Amino acid sequence: MKLYDYKAAPNPRRVRIYMAEKGIDIPLIPVDIMKREQKSPDFLAKNPLGSLPVLELADGTCISESVAICRYLEALYPEPPLFGRTAAEKARIEMWLRRIELNVMVPVGMVWAHGHPLTASLLKQIPEAAEQNRKRVHLAYKLLNEQLSGAAFIAGPDYTVADAVLLATLDFANGLVGVPYESCLTHLKRWHGEVLARPSAAA
């Protein structure tokens, strides 16, 4: 197996954090997004959407989408379980994965696409769309903070794949995109400090 990766992008980092938490070691093949290598014909044959990360199996099968790659690895290496054991745990983790994706990452991506100079050549930017989505991100931060007021980790008492996904998403939003969470969101801040202190955060 090999993982097509780009160090500074948030979605490949989700998988790297997950692998670090599981103790899984897979060769990383760098694909330079700044040079648009992910849109080359060779790479589009691996993932027609031209996005990272992609996991290539020994038989040439390619799996794209960060969480799909993590699920594949989870099926191969079930311990420690990061997608839950019981039906209720599995559902809660999936619920939070989707809330993070749809309510945090999607609007963060819109702020990035419509508001950042680095993406200006890729689409016709609509500044008003960036502003609307910035507000959506802040609403989602409140939801995260509320959840973390009553739970150690985002999907409950244990660290799960949802924490890996949220950390990569939040660091991207706070950093490159420039939508930091408000310092009054103390539960989110507590969680952020704790997951950043884990060795996996360096991945």
Next chain:
Amino acid sequence: MKLYDYKAAPNPRRVRIYMAEKGIDIPLIPVDIMKREQKSPDFLAKNPLGSLPVLELADGTCISESVAICRYLEALYPEPPLFGRTAAEKARIEMWLRRIELNVMVPVGMVWAHGHPLTASLLKQIPEAAEQNRKRVHLAYKLLNEQLSGAAFIAGPDYTVADAVLLATLDFANGLVGVPYESCLTHLKRWHGEVLARPSAAA
């Protein structure tokens, strides 16, 4: 268990189609979106995002997010498997679930939010955002068509939860939202006819 539902909305329908395919029968509790009942304090206590569907368990636990609900039911009733058996099947189904969600439903939702009279009172509509997303939907339709040129169902040779999710999404896009797929996409059309002919499509 009971499922909070709204007949005309696409996301509750995903779960109803899935349940019909599995032969699962759960009481449906109607929540009237047109009367904004999903934003009432009682309902927000079940799902702080104020969205449908929500599955309420006997102990009062609430699970929201359509695919999280399906995963919960899959853990309770594994047969027939609609989320895959092998690691590769599970990953492929998750990959397509995410492609449908992020590349079809997200832009379809944007066309709906920014372009439809029914949603005009809910946000400041940006007509240019509706137009941009309409193009994204059509790009995604091509991806679906390409995949279905070589596979009976969207994630491979068998009917899976990804087909249930795609059918509900596509019918919403084609109908209420007004972004029908082009008739030249013959493989998508073939698939659409076949899944519509299954009894579960009436759910």
